[in-house]
Amino acid sequence: MEQKEVLFGKTLDELKVVVKEMGLPGFSAGQIADWLYKKKAGSIEEMSNLSKKARAQLSERFDMGLTPSSKVQTSADGTKKYLFPAHKNLFVEAAYIPEEDRKTLCVSSQVGCKMGCLFCMTGKQGFQSQLTAGEIINQVRSIDESDLLTNVVYMGMGEPMDNIEEVLKSLQILTSDWGFAWSPRRINVSTIGVVPAMRRFIEESEAHLAISMHSPFDEERKKLMPIQQVYTIEQVIETLRDYDFGRQRRISFEYIMFDGINDTAAHVKGISKLLNGLRCRINLIKFHPIPDSPLRGTPHERMVWFSEQLNKKGLVTTIRRSRGEDIYAACGLLSTKTLVKKDEQQDY
Structure with a gap:
């Protein structure tokens, strides 16, 4: 049929x-x-x-093309992780994060990911397929809290700039008068730094941009993020300097902190030098442990110290509050666990 x-x-x-x-x-x-x-x-x-x-x-x-979630987990802190069926019996995740002044949904843009970042569970699945614009927005439309949402972040499974056509199309539907009519200022799209697609995003969308940095140093970032071998963090930042983002559009840098790896005074100095003169903010993120990873998260006290040092350098820096640790909140954990369970059942 x-x-x-x-x-x-x-x-x-x-x-x-x-x-x-x-x-x-x-x-x-x-x-x-x-x-x-x-x-x-x-x-x-x-x-x-x-x-x-x-x-x-x-x-x-x-x-119609609407797909309900197949599994929902609720954290003690109110965070909810939704699992949606995708291509070939695979899954993608969306995380609902309620706070007093906002209700945010973190959506996925790909099934799996080809970028291979050392700290990311989704990358361990490998790349499976792209999500269509409809499948991306279905996550917004089909959760129980859809009508409560104030913000959407493209920070779930996959690299949004590696699926730029469908991501831009989904943003058009979310922000157009004939669509959901959201302000683009309610949307934040992340990237590890796929420069050509990032340029398209900057030119064709008004949504906020978040860059995954995780280290200011070339060799160290290569070990954490293979993309550094193709598009360096220096190239990414030089690209950003080509554009006038205006006062309303925000650039932020995501920085997951790894104990004894990227949390030293030298890193404070390196970040400060790299971002000199760029209007931006830095979000420090606690590392959610993933299976079989040698990486450990930086202790909270040191994260506080790191934040204070960056703020002293004139860089607006905050520590992002960890949410949903009891429900496999790190991207890819729940879907990988479900896939493994499925495979185990098929083995018998």
Whole structure:
């Protein structure tokens, strides 16, 4: 049986092509977008301002494309991790992080990842497939707290800039008037520094940008992040200096702290030199241990000292509060655990 196309995740321009091909009035595209992204219809049949004939035509060719989560875990601190089925019996994760003044969802952009960072569980799965724009936004649409969300961060499984077409398309749907109509200032997209795609993102989106740094030193960063052999952190920062981000758009640097590796006075000096004159902020992150890793997290007291030293250098630095440690909060832990369990069951 031939698989139907999916409606959810199409842009307004794509919907205009659909209605034209089906001989429907041009304004039907806006109506469909309205049902998909504003009224949050669960089925084509719910699109009541389309004629019965139009709904029947759409249903014949399309599925809605909404996928419920297959597993949910709730942390003692209120963080929730959702597991969504993806291609070929694989999974992606989305983490809901509630705070007093905001409700954030951390979404995935790929199934697995090809970047191979030493500290990342997702990288141990290897790259499996790209997520479509619809599959990315499905994470926003399909969690129980969808209507409560104030912020979305693309910091889950995968490297967003390695799936730039679908990521940009998902951002267009989230921020357009015909879509979810979110302000791009409510969205933060991370990258380890895929420079050409990062340029496209800066030029074609207004969302905030987060750079995974983790070390200011070339050889050390190569050991932690193989991307350094292709696009160095120096190249990434020089690229950022080419653009005027304005006062409203934020650049931040993510810095996971590893005990005895990247938490010394020399690193404070290296970071300060690297970021000199760049308007940005630094987020220090506690390392969530992953199986079979030689890395250990820097003690909290030393993280506080490191933060104070960077602030003294004029770099706005904060320590990100750890959330959901009791529910496999580190990216890729829950999906890897589920995959392993599945494989074990198939072995018997």
